[in-house]
Amino acid sequence: MQWAIKTPRLFDGTGRAVVPDALVVIDNTRIVAVGPASQIALPAGVTVLDAGQRTVMPGMIDAHVHLLWSGSATSGAESRHATAQQALLMGVQNAQRALQSGLTTVRDCGDRDYLSLALRDWINSGDLAGPRVLCSGPVITSTAGQLWWQSIECDRVDELQKAVRTLVKHEVDFVKLMGTGGNATPGSNPEAAQYDAAGFRAVADDAHRMGRKVAAHVHGVEGMRFAVDAGIDTLEHCPFRAHGGIAYDAGLVADIVARNLIVSLAMPATWYRLRAEEMREARTHPGHLWVDRYETIRRMHAAGVKLVVSSDQGSTGTQIDELPLLMEFLADQVQIPAEAVLHGVTGLAAEALGVEDRVGTITPGKLADLIVVDGDPLTDMSAMRRVHMVIKEGETLVRDGALLWPTPRLAALARR
Ligand SMILES: [Zn+2]
Structure with a gap:
């Protein structure tokens, strides 16, 4: 069945300029036509939904989340002590909140016991309303390394290869490597690499051989x-930590650009907006580094790095529906152009995940993942906090900001 949406403002996710007075035509699960309304001939009888003054854009993609974690001020300790049952229930709740906030795809970057894969498969079966989920499964880390308590601990090259192959056997979508220590793990060192060059290469080569991308958590230069x-x-976080501070490395950044690699900012609230009392509890990301990190983001953008805007949801103080707050911060305080911020959660994020052939842009042939937001995010990013409608694969799952329950698909099943 064909239908269409009419909007005064279409951001198509390619990074191109906005299309004014646009029409998007959807047939079943896919986009079949898009462009200025004056240039599209609609077949008779096609219903047109008028978005009024609202903006239409691709469903958002958060390239770095932890669906099983709450993102409260004590999220790390909570997740470490949660039972598997509690973690999975948190995942269900997060999946629904994600969808409601305009996320139609997320990449889960740190699982335990392959629970995120169960969540992914349940959503894909259509029985649970949620975003499309790409899963790393448990991450690979060194013994006593970043997030060791829910990860596969490996130290030697042969252990790293065994872990990659085991993850692929479990049908993960990509591989996540803890390349340095991190703030979530006392005793690990964010500035130091957890493996030598051969270890990193072993993971990349083996994963690529089996058709999987690799995301590496890297804090230190x-x-x-x-x-x-x-x-x-994809290089996750990249705050250029060294010698107790931040040491931007222009040569390294030139190599990132030359090799066409992607930086996924994965920047939780502890880097920019945690309240003082939460910060004391979290004891992470000392405030004196904040401004220096913002400068690294500006410089990477100016150098032409592909910057994916991801939230690291689940980390301290960062909840699943808060990606828009980071987008607002980057646009207003770090002065990254709004088009680049929006591209970092749509077309570019799809490229980071390797799903750009299916989603991320509003172009003919793509799956119809669209959101309708109140206002114009290109001039006022706070519009992203006001998601009015969410359409995933042609199915409207959120209307007037509320999750539809039962979903249209489940309602049809019940009528049979
Ligand atoms: Zn993370």
Whole structure:
């Protein structure tokens, strides 16, 4: 069945300028036509939904989330002590909140016991309303390394290869490597690499051989260098940590651009907006580094790095529906152009995940993942907090900001 949406303002996710007075035509699960309304001949009888003054854009993609974690001020400790049952229930709740906030695809970057894969498959079966989920499964880390308690601990190259192959056997969508220590794990060192160059290369080569991309958590400059040289597809976080501070490395950034690698900012609230009392509890990301990190983001953008805007949801103080707050911060405070911020959660994020052939842009042939937001995010990013409607694969799942229950698909099943 064909239908169409009419909008005064279409951002198509390719990074191109906005199309004024546009029409998007949807046939079943896919987009079949898009462009200025004056140039599209609609077949008779096609219903047109008028978005009024609202903006239409692709469903958002958060390239770095932890669906099983709450994102409260004590999220790390909570997740470490949660039972598997509690973690999975948190995942269900997060999946629904994600969808309601305009996320139609998320990449889960840190699982335990393959629970996120169960969530992914349940959503894909249509029985649970949620975003499309790409899963890393449990991450690979060194013994006692970042997030060791829910990860596969590996130290030698042969152990790393065994872990990659085991993850692929479990049908993960990509591989996540903890390339350096991190703030979530006392005793790990964010500035130091957890493997040498050969370790990074072993993971990248083996995953690529089996058709999987690799995401590497890298805080320190040393780990970033190993990840870049190994050709790791997405570099997560990248705050250039070294010698107790932040040390931007222009040569390293030139190599990121030359190798066409993607930086996924994965920047939780602890980097920019945590309240003082939460910060004391979290004891992470000392405030004196904040402004220096913003400068690294500006410089990477100016150098032509592909910057994906991802939230690291689940980390301290960062909840699943808060990606728009980061987008607003980047546009208003870091002065990254709004088009680039929006591209970082749509077309570019799809490229990071390797799903750009299916989603991320509003172009003919793509799956119809669209959102309708109140206002114009290109001039006022706070519009992204006001998601009015969410359509996933042609099915309207959120209307007037509320999750539809039962979903149209489940309602049809009940009528049979
Ligand atoms: Zn993370």
